Amino acid sequence: MTTATIVRPEHSAVRPTHRPGFSDLTRSEWTKIKTLRSTWWSLAAMIVLSVGFSVIACIITTHDYPTLDAATRAEFHQDTIGLILQPGEGFASLAVCVLGVLLITSEYSTGMIRATTLAAPKRTSALLAKAAALAGLVFVVSELVAIPAFFIGSAITGKYASTSITDPIDLRSILAFGVYMTGISLIALSIGALVRHTAAGISIMLALQFVLAGVLTLIPGSFGQHLSNALPLGADVIVSSGHNAQNIYTPLQGLLILLAWVVVLGGAALATVKRRDV
Amino acid sequence: MTTTPANAAAPAIEARGLTKTYGKKTVVDHLTFQVHTGRVTGFLGPNGAGKSTTMRLLLGLERPDSGTALIHGKPYASLSAPLSHVGALLEAKAFHKGRSARNHLVALAQSQALPLTRVDEVLDVVGLHDVAKQRAGAYSLGMAQRLGIAAALLGDPRIVLLDEPVNGLDPEGVFWIRNLMKKLAAQGRAVLVSSHLMNEMAVTADHLLVIGKGRLLADCTTAEFIERHTDPAVYAATPAVARPALLEEAFMRLTASAVEYAAR
Numbered sequence: 001m002t003t004a005t006i007v008r009p010e011h012s013a014v015r016p017t018h019r020p021g022f023s024d025l026t027r028s029e030w031t032k033i034k035t036l037r038s039t040w041w042s043l044a045a046m047i048v049l050s051v052g053f054s055v056i057a058c059i060i061t062t063h064d065y066p067t068l069d070a071a072t073r074a075e076f077h078q079d080t081i082g083l084i085l086q087p088g089e090g091f092a093s094l095a096v097c098v099l100g101v102l103l104i105t106s107e108y109s110t111g112m113i114r115a116t117t118l119a120a121p122k123r124t125s126a127l128l129a130k131a132a133a134l135a136g137l138v139f140v141v142s143e144l145v146a147i148p149a150f151f152i153g154s155a156i157t158g159k160y161a162s163t164s165i166t167d168p169i170d171l172r173s174i175l176a177f178g179v180y181m182t183g184i185s186l187i188a189l190s191i192g193a194l195v196r197h198t199a200a201g202i203s204i205m206l207a208l209q210f211v212l213a214g215v216l217t218l219i220p221g222s223f224g225q226h227l228s229n230a231l232p233l234g235a236d237v238i239v240s241s242g243h244n245a246q247n248i249y250t251p252l253q254g255l256l257i258l259l260a261w262v263v264v265l266g267g268a269a270l271a272t273v274k275r276r277d278v
Numbered sequence: 279m280t281t282t283p284a285n286a287a288a289p290a291i292e293a294r295g296l297t298k299t300y301g302k303k304t305v306v307d308h309l310t311f312q313v314h315t316g317r318v319t320g321f322l323g324p325n326g327a328g329k330s331t332t333m334r335l336l337l338g339l340e341r342p343d344s345g346t347a348l349i350h351g352k353p354y355a356s357l358s359a360p361l362s363h364v365g366a367l368l369e370a371k372a373f374h375k376g377r378s379a380r381n382h383l384v385a386l387a388q389s390q391a392l393p394l395t396r397v398d399e400v401l402d403v404v405g406l407h408d409v410a411k412q413r414a415g416a417y418s419l420g421m422a423q424r425l426g427i428a429a430a431l432l433g434d435p436r437i438v439l440l441d442e443p444v445n446g447l448d449p450e451g452v453f454w455i456r457n458l459m460k461k462l463a464a465q466g467r468a469v470l471v472s473s474h475l476m477n478e479m480a481v482t483a484d485h486l487l488v489i490g491k492g493r494l495l496a497d498c499t500t501a502e503f504i505e506r507h508t509d510p511a512v513y514a515a516t517p518a519v520a521r522p523a524l525l526e527e528a529f530m531r532l533t534a535s536a537v538e539y540a541a542r
Contacts, residue, residue: 014399014434016359020391028389035381036374111372114339115382115429118366119389121338121355277340 025120025129033103033133043141046095050088054149057087058156065160075244080161081173082240084153085146089177089236090210092145093184096138097209100188101201103134108196117278124270127193131186131266138185139178146177169241176238176251183258184209187232190265193273209233222248232261288351290315290437290468295345296335298328298492305331307492308345313470315436318463320483320500321472322529324537328492329472330368333441337366349437359390365430366439370422370446372429375415379406379425382414383432390433400428419446427458438462440471444478456482476529480504480522490533500525507532 033039061068061076061083068076076083104127107113120126150170154163163170187208192201209232216228228234229248237247237254249257291313298306306328313319323329334340336347338354349357349364357363373382383397401407404424409417414425423443430438440459444452459482463469470487473479479486479500486503488496496503504521505513507528516524 014362014392014396016362016391016433017393018391020359020389024391025389028385031381031385031388032374032377035377035385037376106374106376110374111369112374114368115372115386117339118337118364119361119386121357121360277334 022125022129022132025125026132028119029126029129029133030136032130033137038102039099039137042095042099043137046092047141047145049091049095050145051149051152053091054084054088054145055152055156058084058153062156062159071245076157077161078243079241080157080163081150081170082244084150084157084163085173085177085239086236088145088149089180089239092142092177092181093209094206096142096181096185097188097205098202099138100134100185101192101205102198103130104189104192105196105198105201109198113278123278124274127189127270127273131189134185134189135182139182142178142181143174145181146174150174172251173239173241176255179255180236180239180258183235183262184232186262187265190262190269193269194265230257232258235261288348289313290350291336291470292348292351293332293336293345294348296332296342296347297344298331298335298340298342305492306335306342309489309492309494310345311487311494311497313437313468313487314485315468316463316466317484318459318469318471318482319485319487320479321470321487321489322474322476322479323472323489323495324533325474327489327533329489330441331492332489333366333368333439333470333472336439337364337368339368359392359433361386361390361433361435362392363433363435364437364439365433365435366441367423367426367430367443368439368441370419370426372426373414373422376413378411379414379417379428380410382425383428386429386432392433396432396434400431403431404428420448420451423447423451423455427455435467437468438470440469442472442474444473444475452478476526477523480525488529488532490535490537495532504528 065073065076107116116126117123150163150165157163165171165174188205191204195201195204213228213231213233216231217224219227225248234249235254235258237249238251238258240247240251242251289312293309293311296306296309297304309332321329331340335342336349336354347353354360354364380397380401383400384394387394387397398407401410404427406421406424406428409421414422417425423446427443430440443455447455456478459469459471463484471482483500486496486498486500487494488503498506501521504524508524508531512527513521513524
């Protein structure tokens with residue numbers, strides 16, 4: 001065929017409205033997350049179960065208050081906010097682990113990753129955009145757990161202790177609940193990107209989050225305690241007043257532990273995704 | 279505009295000494311070729327000849343051990359809004375099964391800053407408009423293939439790469455893809471289509487790239503290829519209109535020694 005036969009393409013006006021950048025990729029990744037039904041039922045389950053567990057824990061401890069020993073009572077007073085928010089962490093972080101891993105491994109298992117890579121061939125930018133969309137979603141939904149749990153829990157525990165949204169430590173803990181879950185979700189995304197396999201990713205994440213801490217505490221002496229508290233799980237000290245006898249690290253140290261995990265695993269995931277064929 | 283080719287004079291696709299090995303096995307072996315606009319270029323080779331790997335190298339999904347793959351003179355990975363340069367169909371089901379076709383295309387369009395009206399346009403082009411809100415995982419192979427083509431056409435690319443597009447399609451689907459490829463080429467696009475179906479290529483491809491064991495065996499027009507590689511007596515005895523049917527024989531003669539998996 002010669003050039004003389006060329007006719008104009010039908011849709012020659014179809015051009016990007018602007019040079020696509022990171023915000024466009026993030027919008028795309030957000031569309032991907034929100035258009036999967038599994039996202040919404042897992043997050044709905046997370047909200048109901050987490051708030052439910054926090055409320056149940058508050059009811060039981062408040063009910064038992066008259067029979068508690070002095071040390072436990074002191075904890076009740078010093079760390080009421082941790083008592084209210086931490087019982088909901090288990091279910092919330094379970095949902096967030098699964099969501100974070102699946103977000104990337106489902107692309108590998110379905111072949112979607114090739115469509116994603118063709119659209120964003122610089123690879124790392126697509127993973128960063130995915131992380132941004134996930135982080136935003138997880139933070140907001142986690143606050144939808146923390147805020148109702150706080151108000152209901154405050155009303156229940158109010159019989160013996162006082163908490164207030166205007167109290168800096170209580171407010172910080174409520175926000176830290178979202179930060180903590182966001183950090184866990186980014187760790188899960190990184191693990192998923194590294195192993196590219198749903199079952200393996202979720203297993204590793206659940207072992208890290210729910211099994212390893214118990215195993216590490218078996219190491220005799222304070223070494224095992226320190227090690228176990230340096231896991232992402234131990235970083236949940238940020239969701240407390242920090243005035244709890246069981247805490248080894250301060251909330252600030254907890255934040256640094258969480259950040260270290262996110263940066264190390266996230267960095268490894270970015271480096272691997274950049275290097276690997278898809 | 280950022281989407282205009284960096285070098286309009288450069289060939290649509292160019293491979294220079296492209297080489298890829300997996301362990302000790304050389305899958306793509308110093309491939310050098312160009313693909314030009316305005317025609318359908320058939321990419322032929324026996325199974326395992328390296329067709330899919332070459333396409334993946336052109337698209338930056340794999341990195342070559344040596345050599346370069348260029349799109350309008352630039353590596354694929356350096357294109358801004360790459361889907362406006364190249365549309366590719368690599369596998370039938372490169373989408374999440376839980377997402378609807380429409381949402382799949384919306385996500386891709388957003389990543390390229392394309393207007394969302396374009397999503398409905400390509401859904402119309404491939405005939406999926408009425409089922410666009412269904413979960414794509416429920417699609418038949420033919421429908422999945424159409425969704426893949428819709429994704430490939432989304433950015434109105436000047437270059438279209440299709441890897442075995444007619445696999446698993448019913449006759450109507452085969453007919454549709456054949457005409458679509460011709461139309462895309464007539465619109466002035468470069469179309470590179472791989473296949474191992476000779477009859478399909480004989481009626482579609484204007485130009486052929488033939489590879490065997492990762493090496494380039496032929497790079498010429500379809501008519502020339504048939505003339506060069508069929509038995510001269512048979513060629514002379516065949517009326518011109520029937521000559522495309524000789525493509526299979528020509529291909530077999532050329533690739534006889536380059537078949538990766540042969541029955542003995």
